[in-house]
Amino acid sequence: xxxxxxxxxxxxxxxxxxxxxxxxxxxxxxxxxxxxxxxxxxxxxxxxxxxxxxxxxxxxxxxxxxxxxxxxxxxxxxxxxxxxxxxxxxxxxxxxxxxxxxxxxxxxxxxxxxxxxxxxxxxxxxxxxxxxxxxxxxxxxxxxxxxxxxxxxxxxxxxxxxxxxxxxxxxxxxxxxxxxxxxxxxxxxxxxxxxxxxxxxxxxxxxxxxxxxxxxxxxxxxxxxxxxxxxxxxxxxxxxxxxxxxxxxxxxxxxxxxxxxxxxxxxxxxxxxxxxxxxxxxxxxxxxxxxxxxxxxxxxxxxxxxxxxxxxxxxxxxxxxxxxxxxxxxxxxxxxxxxx
Amino acid sequence: xxxxxxxxxxxxxxxxxxxxxxxxxxxxxxxxxxxxxxxxxxxxxxxxxxxxxxxxxxxxxxxxxxxxxxxxxxxxxxxxxxxxxxxxxxxxxxxxxxxxxxxxxxxxxxxxxxxxxxxxxxxxxxxxxxxxxxxxxxxxxxxxxxxxxxxxxxxxxxxxxxxxxxxxxxxxxxxxxxxxxxxxxxxxxxxxxxxxxxxxxxxxxxxxxxxxxxxxxxxxxxxxxxxxxxxxxxxxxxxxxxxxxxxxxxxxxxxxxxxxxxxxxxxxxxxxxxxxxxxxxxxxxxxxxxxxxxxxxxxxxxxxxxxxxxxxxxxxxxxxxxxxxxxxxxxxxxxxxxxx
DNA sequence: GTCCCGATCGGGAGCGCTCCCGGAAATTCG
DNA sequence: CGAATTTCCGGGAGCGCTCCCGATCGGGAC
Numbered sequence: 001x002x003x004x005x006x007x008x009x010x011x012x013x014x015x016x017x018x019x020x021x022x023x024x025x026x027x028x029x030x031x032x033x034x035x036x037x038x039x040x041x042x043x044x045x046x047x048x049x050x051x052x053x054x055x056x057x058x059x060x061x062x063x064x065x066x067x068x069x070x071x072x073x074x075x076x077x078x079x080x081x082x083x084x085x086x087x088x089x090x091x092x093x094x095x096x097x098x099x100x101x102x103x104x105x106x107x108x109x110x111x112x113x114x115x116x117x118x119x120x121x122x123x124x125x126x127x128x129x130x131x132x133x134x135x136x137x138x139x140x141x142x143x144x145x146x147x148x149x150x151x152x153x154x155x156x157x158x159x160x161x162x163x164x165x166x167x168x169x170x171x172x173x174x175x176x177x178x179x180x181x182x183x184x185x186x187x188x189x190x191x192x193x194x195x196x197x198x199x200x201x202x203x204x205x206x207x208x209x210x211x212x213x214x215x216x217x218x219x220x221x222x223x224x225x226x227x228x229x230x231x232x233x234x235x236x237x238x239x240x241x242x243x244x245x246x247x248x249x250x251x252x253x254x255x256x257x258x259x260x261x262x263x264x265x266x267x268x269x270x271x272x273x274x275x276x277x278x279x280x281x282x283x284x285x286x287x288x289x290x291x292x293x294x295x296x297x298x299x300x301x302x303x304x305x306x307x308x309x310x311x312x313x314x315x316x317x318x319x320x321x322x323x324x325x326x327x328x329x330x331x332x333x334x335x336x337x338x339x340x
Numbered sequence: 341x342x343x344x345x346x347x348x349x350x351x352x353x354x355x356x357x358x359x360x361x362x363x364x365x366x367x368x369x370x371x372x373x374x375x376x377x378x379x380x381x382x383x384x385x386x387x388x389x390x391x392x393x394x395x396x397x398x399x400x401x402x403x404x405x406x407x408x409x410x411x412x413x414x415x416x417x418x419x420x421x422x423x424x425x426x427x428x429x430x431x432x433x434x435x436x437x438x439x440x441x442x443x444x445x446x447x448x449x450x451x452x453x454x455x456x457x458x459x460x461x462x463x464x465x466x467x468x469x470x471x472x473x474x475x476x477x478x479x480x481x482x483x484x485x486x487x488x489x490x491x492x493x494x495x496x497x498x499x500x501x502x503x504x505x506x507x508x509x510x511x512x513x514x515x516x517x518x519x520x521x522x523x524x525x526x527x528x529x530x531x532x533x534x535x536x537x538x539x540x541x542x543x544x545x546x547x548x549x550x551x552x553x554x555x556x557x558x559x560x561x562x563x564x565x566x567x568x569x570x571x572x573x574x575x576x577x578x579x580x581x582x583x584x585x586x587x588x589x590x591x592x593x594x595x596x597x598x599x600x601x602x603x604x605x606x607x608x609x610x611x612x613x614x615x616x617x618x619x620x621x622x623x624x625x626x627x628x629x630x631x632x633x634x635x636x637x638x639x640x641x642x643x644x645x646x647x648x649x650x651x652x653x654x655x656x657x658x659x660x661x662x663x664x665x666x667x668x669x670x671x672x673x674x675x676x677x678x679x680x
Numbered sequence: 681g682t683c684c685c686g687a688t689c690g691g692g693a694g695c696g697c698t699c700c701c702g703g704a705a706a707t708t709c710g
Numbered sequence: 711c712g713a714a715t716t717t718c719c720g721g722g723a724g725c726g727c728t729c730c731c732g733a734t735c736g737g738g739a740c
Binding site for chain 1: 717718719720721723725726727
């Protein structure tokens, strides 16, 4: 069919022009060994003159994979896509992928139809591997990909025992250390604003909060917990709610920096001083944590390392498919600033 | 080579199982006409049983295009990627593409190397068309794509006479009407916070500001202009600067809603009441404009329409490549809220 | 019963590339 | 200088699909 874009020369035409065989040109563009230097130059000149670009469809049909991986964002509410978390992780993955020659393709999956379409795309061999982020509890996509034998790595997990490779931060430990820090500074009435509780990471952070209280012999109160969704807005609302239920509270752990920023605003509006009256701790340590008023004490997630680990695992799995799942949990670290 | 994922049946195997020929199976999966209903069912059952998924590389090699378009974000500072503008436009494009069966692939181009890699990817035929956003003044990518004969549509433009298809909002008119509105309400000392001036959209909004002042017979003062970069942070800084230079100012036009939000914070911190002392107008009309304190008067950009127009133009150009560039400028609209 | 005409269907050709076998050319060695 | 290696190189086979030409099959008209 004539849909081929006009003026796109083929490898064969390059070969003809350079006066060599197809195989030689192929060897040159894949810079394989075993080509005489002079021949290589002749071919390169022909490529130059013709403006030749290899047809990637043909290349992957012939068996060489696609040199592309997909980063899938499963999130029906795509506005969350504007959260710093995503741009940070995208940047980190991009860096980690930079010197592998792989192309990172970001895809939004907002509905069942879009999931289906992506699945066809991936199973159709358009990408060699898949990175999944912001996966919610009941999401079937990871399993579908696994069943299709596509190398897949998740950022975070859906539950405690996950049958797929993932990289995650130590959310429980991070939250626990944050709350312990508050307790050590004499706070006794500590609330928490969680993330969406259908996400395991949010559950873990809540569990860390509970653990720390338990360890200190304090009782856990349901009313000290307000659910948010990682956004600033939800932080504002949840903080207002908590303040109303527990005017006496003197410490808050928010499930993300953005949520914490929202909480700070509400506290200021309510006339509470931070950290004098109420200490606030965030989670993530994004750049914004340094610019809040006051700067935010927060639990640092090593996003750079997370990105690198995801890429490493994915590449390994692409290299030689294994039946074993790999799980990597990265340590978090409390960064103390002025808000606590 | 053995890189083919194991257990991926081919069309031929489906044909064998269904007891029909290759052509028939092809007709079924492309739901073409001319297949008897009973045959179609037999084939579909075979597809089902084998878990067959067409190999997309083979399909596009055989001439059928790729059913994918790339959305390229050219932005060395990828943190800007977290601006609501991007998530809004991505959502809008995704919606516009939803019922075409096309896959949207987002790509970040942060460096020359990444641009080169993307170019190879696109010229290699991995996508049928390209959407470009946040293109800066000297960016060569659009021309390179045009030269490669790839259907391409830009969001915004690099200059007044652009040799590529684009969709843009009426930035000059929008800014002009905003300033005129301020003048009509008796403001006389009006400043502006611009976007990055290497972007044409930012220049246009500045021009609209100048135009409106000129129309009202007011003189344009360089010192009433502070350059930002569309972010909230730059809004805070620029506002502080303007306030220092011109304590008497009573109106501000910001080049984006986020910038305006930042400006509002600085004004509040400086003890200025909005709109009593200083009126503020934003640009974009993102959801956040309704949640600022006070809600923001702003110039609405019809992002939904912009996305739809971009897709329409792209699809038309993919359908039958034309030599003509299409330019679409969409009307903006002043949305008056409490900040002016 | 015969002929003709759609409606269906089978399968050859070919998309542009990589892999790899076997031959040609260049070297080295005895 | 001829034989044994190496080093290079050409081109056949094949990846899985779509397109399309021509064959086959059913009926209806005569």
